[in-house]
Amino acid sequence: MVEFRIDRRSGVATYLQIVQQTKQALRLGLLEPGDRLPTAREVVEATAINPNTVLKAYRELEREGLVEARRGLGTFVTRTLGGPAADTPLRAELADWLDRARKAGLEQDDITALFTSVLEERADNHKGEGA
Numbered sequence: 001m002v003e004f005r006i007d008r009r010s011g012v013a014t015y016l017q018i019v020q021q022t023k024q025a026l027r028l029g030l031l032e033p034g035d036r037l038p039t040a041r042e043v044v045e046a047t048a049i050n051p052n053t054v055l056k057a058y059r060e061l062e063r064e065g066l067v068e069a070r071r072g073l074g075t076f077v078t079r080t081l082g083g084p085a086a087d088t089p090l091r092a093e094l095a096d097w098l099d100r101a102r103k104a105g106l107e108q109d110d111i112t113a114l115f116t117s118v119l120e121e122r123a124d125n126h127k128g129e130g131a
Contacts, residue, residue, distance in 0.1 A: 004043055015053050040055055
């Protein structure tokens with residue numbers, strides 16, 4: 001089961017953090033069709049956020065066709081996103097890179113900034129190619 005981590009300093013709305021983390025879990029194969037998301041009560045107990053915030057996130061995921069609420073049973077994943085990225089050689093290479101970055105003294109925020117800047121740079125370089 002997925003565990004949500006809420007970063008109150010991120011500037012990202014709490015419900016969107018839940019949506020984004022759920023989508024990430026779907027992309028990585030950590031959640032699969034048929035899996036149940038934590039109940040609103042479980043999320044509230046783990047994160048100390050408002051239950052309505054959890055319900056708003058789950059409604060958004062349902063609107064996007066990723067989950068389905070079943071009365072009295074919970075909210076269940078209906079489809080995945082992307083391929084099986086969790087067990088690819090690329091993931092292992094990225095984990096090795098992350099280890100090297102940590103050994104080089106980079107903190108999590110530094111690593112995130114570096115990765116994001118390269119990702120955005122590459123996305124900009126590939127715009128218009130083969131479109």
